[in-house]
Amino acid sequence: xxxxxxxxxxxxxxxxxxxxxxxxxxxxxxxxxxxxxxxxxxxxxxxxxxxxxxxxxxxxxxxxxxxxxxxxxxxxxxxxxxxxxxxxxxxxxxxxxxxxxxxxxxxxxxxxxxxxxxxxxxxxxxxxxxxxxxxxxxxxxxxxxxxxxxxxxxxxxxxxxxxxxxxxxxxxxxxxxxxxxxxxxxxxxxxxxxxxxxxxxxxxxxxxxxxxxxxxxxxxxxxxxxxxxxxxxxxxxxxxxxxxxxxxxxxxxxxxxxxxxxxxxxxxxxxxxxxxxxxxxxxxxxxxxxxxxxxxxxxxxxxxxxxxxxxxxxxxxxxxxxxxxxxxxxxxxxxxxxxxxxxxxxxxxxxxxxxxxxxxxxxxxxxxxxxxxxxxxxxxxxxxxxxxxxxxxxxxxxxxxxxxxxxx
Amino acid sequence: xxxxxxxxxxxxxxxxxxxxxxxxxxxxxxxxxxxxxxxxxxxxxxxxxxxxxxxxxxxxxxxxxxxxxxxxxxxxxxxxxxxxxxxxxxxxxxxxxxxxxxxxxxxxxxxxxxxxxxxxxxxxxxxxxxxxxxxxxxxxxxxxxxxxxxxxxxxxxxxxxxxxxxxxxxxxxxxxxxxxxxxxxxxxxxxxxxxxxxxxxxxxxxxxxxxxxxxxxxxxxxxxxxxxxx
Ligand SMILES: Nc1ncnc2c1ncn2[C@@H]1O[C@H](COP(=O)(O)OP(=O)(O)OP(=O)(O)O)[C@@H](O)[C@H]1O
Ligand SMILES: [Mg+2]
Numbered sequence: 001x002x003x004x005x006x007x008x009x010x011x012x013x014x015x016x017x018x019x020x021x022x023x024x025x026x027x028x029x030x031x032x033x034x035x036x037x038x039x040x041x042x043x044x045x046x047x048x049x050x051x052x053x054x055x056x057x058x059x060x061x062x063x064x065x066x067x068x069x070x071x072x073x074x075x076x077x078x079x080x081x082x083x084x085x086x087x088x089x090x091x092x093x094x095x096x097x098x099x100x101x102x103x104x105x106x107x108x109x110x111x112x113x114x115x116x117x118x119x120x121x122x123x124x125x126x127x128x129x130x131x132x133x134x135x136x137x138x139x140x141x142x143x144x145x146x147x148x149x150x151x152x153x154x155x156x157x158x159x160x161x162x163x164x165x166x167x168x169x170x171x172x173x174x175x176x177x178x179x180x181x182x183x184x185x186x187x188x189x190x191x192x193x194x195x196x197x198x199x200x201x202x203x204x205x206x207x208x209x210x211x212x213x214x215x216x217x218x219x220x221x222x223x224x225x226x227x228x229x230x231x232x233x234x235x236x237x238x239x240x241x242x243x244x245x246x247x248x249x250x251x252x253x254x255x256x257x258x259x260x261x262x263x264x265x266x267x268x269x270x271x272x273x274x275x276x277x278x279x280x281x282x283x284x285x286x287x288x289x290x291x292x293x294x295x296x297x298x299x300x301x302x303x304x305x306x307x308x309x310x311x312x313x314x315x316x317x318x319x320x321x322x323x324x325x326x327x328x329x330x331x332x333x334x335x336x337x338x339x340x341x342x343x344x345x346x347x348x349x350x351x352x353x354x355x356x357x358x359x360x361x362x363x364x365x366x367x368x369x370x371x372x373x374x375x376x377x378x379x380x381x382x383x384x385x386x387x388x389x390x391x392x393x394x395x396x397x398x399x400x401x402x403x404x405x406x407x408x
Numbered sequence: 409x410x411x412x413x414x415x416x417x418x419x420x421x422x423x424x425x426x427x428x429x430x431x432x433x434x435x436x437x438x439x440x441x442x443x444x445x446x447x448x449x450x451x452x453x454x455x456x457x458x459x460x461x462x463x464x465x466x467x468x469x470x471x472x473x474x475x476x477x478x479x480x481x482x483x484x485x486x487x488x489x490x491x492x493x494x495x496x497x498x499x500x501x502x503x504x505x506x507x508x509x510x511x512x513x514x515x516x517x518x519x520x521x522x523x524x525x526x527x528x529x530x531x532x533x534x535x536x537x538x539x540x541x542x543x544x545x546x547x548x549x550x551x552x553x554x555x556x557x558x559x560x561x562x563x564x565x566x567x568x569x570x571x572x573x574x575x576x577x578x579x580x581x582x583x584x585x586x587x588x589x590x591x592x593x594x595x596x597x598x599x600x601x602x603x604x605x606x607x608x609x610x611x612x613x614x615x616x617x618x619x620x621x622x623x624x625x626x627x628x629x630x631x632x633x634x635x636x637x638x
Contacts, residue, residue, distance in 0.1 A: 001522055008510035297505050304467055304502075305567075306495025306523050308488075402467045405502055406458075 002311060006318035013291055017323060020287040024327025025334060027276045028381045032335025035377060036342065036367035038269055042262045043368055046227075048360040049258055050251050051130050052191060055097075055222035056230055058254065059237065062247045064219060065254060070102055070174045073217040074246070083240040084221065090236070092229035095128030097121050098218040100208050104171035106151075106201060108159030115155060115201045117169055119208030128224045131189070134196070138163045138187035145204045149183035153190040154198035161185055169201065173213040181211050193360060258360075273377060277384045280327075285388035288320050292392045299396065300404025312396045317389040324385020328378050336374075342367040414575060414607050415441040415464065420473030422459050422630075433459040434470065435630035441575070441609060446601045448618050449611040451627030457611035458579055460627070464609065465498055465577045466490045478574050495523055499568030499606075501578035506564035507552040513539060514548040517567045524571065538566035542596055558589035565597060569606060578610040587616050594620035 010017045050056045058065070059080070061072035074080060087093050097120070104117035122141045126132060132140035140150060149167055151159070161167055166182050173179045183203055191197055209215050225233050230250060237248045252259035292299075299312055343366050350363035422434040433456045441447060449457045462468040463475065466482055475483050478497060485493060494500075507516045514535040521531035539548050542562040552560055561581055568576045578597070582590030594610075598620045601608050610617055618624055626634045 005508075005510065012510050295509075298508055301500075301502060301506055302508065303491075304465070304494065304500050305520050306491050308491060402462050405467075 002314045002318050006315050006322060009291060009295075009315075010319055010322055016287055016290070020283055020323050021326045021330060023283045024280050024324060024381065024385070025330035027280050028328060028331025028378065029333075029335035029338065031273060031276055031377050031381075032331065032369060032374065033338045033342075033367070034272070035269065035373045036335075036339035036369045037347070037365060038265065039369050039373060040343075040365045040367040041361060042265065043227075043370075044362050044366070045258060045360045046251075046262065048362070049255065050224065052134065052193065052360070053129055053131050053196060054251050054254065055128060056225040056227075056251055057223040057234060057237065058249050058251075059221040059223075059241070060219065060247050060249070062243065062245055065247060065249055068101075068103075068219070070172075070212060070214065070219070073100075073174075073214065073219050074221070075217055079241065080221075080246070083237055086240060087223065087233055087237060090229075090233070092233050093223050093225055095124070095224040097124035097128040097222050098205070099220040099222060100205060100212070100214055100217065101219050102171055102208075102212060104169040104201070106155070106159060107168040107170065108161045108165075111159060112170075113155055113158050115151075115169075115199055117171060117208065118200060118202050119205040120202055121205045128222055131191075131196075131202070134189045134191040135187040136190045138185070140187050141202065141204055145186075145207075147181060147183045147207055148186045148203070150187040150189060150202040151185060152197040152200045153188050154194075155201065156185065156188050158198070163188065167201070169203075171212070173211070174217075175213060177213075179211050179213075181207075273380065277380055280381055281384040281388040283388075284320055284323055284327075284385050285391050287323060288316060288389055289392045289395070291319070292316060292395065296399065296404050299399055300401045300406075303399065303401040304405060309397055309399070312399075313393045316392045316396055317386065320385050320389035320392075321382075324382050324388075327385070328382050331381065332374075332378055336369075339367045339369050412443045413440060414443045414445070414478060415439070415609075416474075416476040417460075417464065418474045418476075420460070420463060420470045420475065422456075422463065422468070422470050432630045434463070437473070437630070437632055439625070439632060441607060443574075443607055444601070444605050446598055446608045446620075446622040447610070448621035448624050449609065449627060450613050450618055450624055452613065455627040456630040457613075457627055459630075461577050461579050461609065461611045464575075465500060466494050495520065495571070497574045499571060499573035499576040501561065501564045501568050501576065501581045503580040504557070504560075504584045506567075507560055509552050512549045512551055513544060513555065513563045513566075516552070516563055517570050520567055520571045534570055535566070538570045539563070541569070541600065542566045556589075558585050558593060561585065561589075561593050562596065565593070565600070569600060569604070574607065576606055576608045578608065578612075580612050580614070581610065582612060582614045582617050590614060590616040591620070598622075 061074050064072040084096065088096065100119040102117050104115055106113050106115045120141060122143050135150060141148065159167065163185055165185050167185055168180060168182050170180045189196060209217065234248055234250055241248060302312065346364040346366045348364050417437060417439040420434050420437045421432060423430045424433050437460060449460065451457055463470050469483065482490065482493060508519060511519060514532060517535035517538055518531040521534060536548055539545065542565050544559060544562055547555065547559065555563065582593055585593060594617050597608055600606060624636050625632055
């Protein structure tokens, strides 16, 4: 009975109800779209960070990340192999590659530069990261390559070398002896990320292992994992690897800045959400209160007939909930349609973006929305609708039948 | 209290504060109704008719006095019990805007039965019965805004009677009607009183209403000054 009365009251003043529902729907769909944009940018950023070179999880010898040194290396011990094959058998690991890296001095014609010299297993790397796609001159490493290297674009410019030139890398091997070798420059990377473009030299893993006396040894194991499995794989790896010998670091353990930035931006969105919720609540409250004040007399008659305040209050809250639910439904529909549409076509921001300061952000934003953000937003709009009923309900609770009946 | 006594109000007072003085809307009123009465409470505007009706209808409580309806000391009841007493024993017809505007005529009548928890089929049958009793057969599905003022008041009467109350209270039921419709509404109530034996108490200063009364009680300044059998 409450439901039918509430629905009929909404239908009776359908114009007012429509405006309210439209306002709620507009507010919610705007929020969903903004979340879509926000999550699109953030998720792309986080995905790019992981996919370009860092990976989702890295396994090192304990303390290697903070104090890199060739002495903190890993071998293919049964413990490590078992842990890795367990992770791979879970089906949650998209790619896995072993790397060896060290600092080196690169010498060009007249100048020298300090670089990270990174040995990559080309085949494994292709399944793990997209670094090969970032080569814009020449080519990336291939299997069976000999003493060849790929350089970041800025590093190549600073060294004054171009494709086909020889670059000499000077470094120390595992025993501290000086090692120097000549590598032919076959590719140049322009990734837009400063760290890569100005400080990285990539060479074949086996070539570097030999040069550094590190045969069968690695400094990093890099895993690519979907976000939803990140935590479980981390936990499982940590439990099967002795923490005295191994550290298992997620991307945000290594580069906390980006996650903090994302969290900060999300916090701003929550504030914005709060403001929109206030507007939604005020809109619904206005509608319900107006329709209630119009009916004070009717409420008085209903009370005189024996209808309890509880039933009247129930009717008011159900009216609010219906308006809220309709608004949320339409808002979800419109908002998700927008997100889905721009997920397909993307929003081109290249004109607004300075290419230098890209920080793993793509110039075309493809909207997407985290399920959590979606339900939080829709849920709080619905909650706002219910909260909005409290002022009218409070008025109903104070209503005296005698006064209400004579209300004009 | 004798067997055919329905209502006994004794020494009832109600005071309102106006400015710094207290004003007695009901000033030591004694009042009785017998089963089957059809009494019109008359008197000038401000004489206290509505106030007395509200006391009897348990919509308001007197400051002084006692009130006994159908053998029950109703002033001793809790607020919730009083609401229930209203629902079970008293029917109301107000001056205007009696009806729930989103409900059809039969739904309005059935509404009080629904509050009592009656099943749908039964309450709609009863509603249709009482609507035809008040001469609204065929208009059951109209909403209040599709009915004339007189028809709306008839729906209100049907609603008041549908729950088979011991007492029907009507406050100025004819005030918003022209004299012709007022008269026919009064005749309808009088007819129902005679055929069904329901007790009516009607507050009105409308001569048309007084003409239909079995008994007329006249009020002045919060006092009952005369009581005539018509
Ligand atoms: N809520 C109130 N506050 C203050 N005074 C009131 C209130 N209700 C009624 N009164 C006063 O009590 C007196 C009796 O009022 P009541 O409404 O009973 O008169 P009435 O006989 O029904 O008049 P009418 O024919 O105009 O309906 C009036 O003087 C009125 O001003
Ligand atoms: Mg009155």
